[in-house]
Amino acid sequence: MIQTLRLRAKSRTHIFKQAAKMEYLKFLIPALLASAASEMINYKDCPNGDNGHATAVRISPCPSQPCSFNHGQTVNVEIDFTPRNDSDTLESKVYGILAGIPVSYPLPNADACKDSAITCPISKGQVLTYKSSFDVLQSYPKINVVVMWQLNAGKSNQACFTFPMAIV
Known part of the structure; x- marks a missing residue:
């Protein structure tokens, strides 16, 4: 039971980190494209x-x-x-x-x-x-x-x- 809770906590942490990366990329990619434009x-x-x-x-x-x-x-x-x-x-x-x-x-x-x-x-x-x-x-x-x-x-x-x- 305790191991299951730890896995769920790790899983949530991993999901939050991935979501934060995705949010960061959402702003980074348009900025890079804009800088590459003429x-x-x-x-x-x-x-x-x-x-x-x-x-x-x-x-x-x-x-x-x-x-x-x-x-x-x-x-x-x-x-x-x-x-x-x-x-x-x-x-x-x-x-x-x-x-x-x-x-x-x-x-x-x-x-x-x-x-x-x-x-x-x-x-x-x-x-x-x-x-x-x-x-x-x-x-x-x-x-x-x-x-x-x-x-x-x-x-x-x-x-x-x-x-x-x-x-x-």
Whole structure:
């Protein structure tokens, strides 16, 4: 009888501990998912009035601006935009603006029709979200720079924006 009561007490204690763990996970998992989600950033349209416009830009990790990235880190980018014309192609181009001069940064996945969430051909007026990621390589210098990101369909620019970032 005493052993049965002890087993029941241990069983209740075990149940309470499990319930406490479950309660903890109920708050931890959404917090982790939220921190993994891309953050909306402030950005500027490219200065040339001929450029298309992004409607929203999300970068992760970028909890505050300027976005700071560490060597070895993977950066995720999402760009919402509406194409200005129909096209069978879409290419992503990235530049670092150094002393006012755009210096090309070659993306390993520049063909947005193959390597993002976009299926080509694209249609004028269709709301699209471009998704990509890149690694901050050890060979990159520690630098503060303004980044210019373009989505081009042939010679027509579909979206262009700039934002400040730092490699630390």
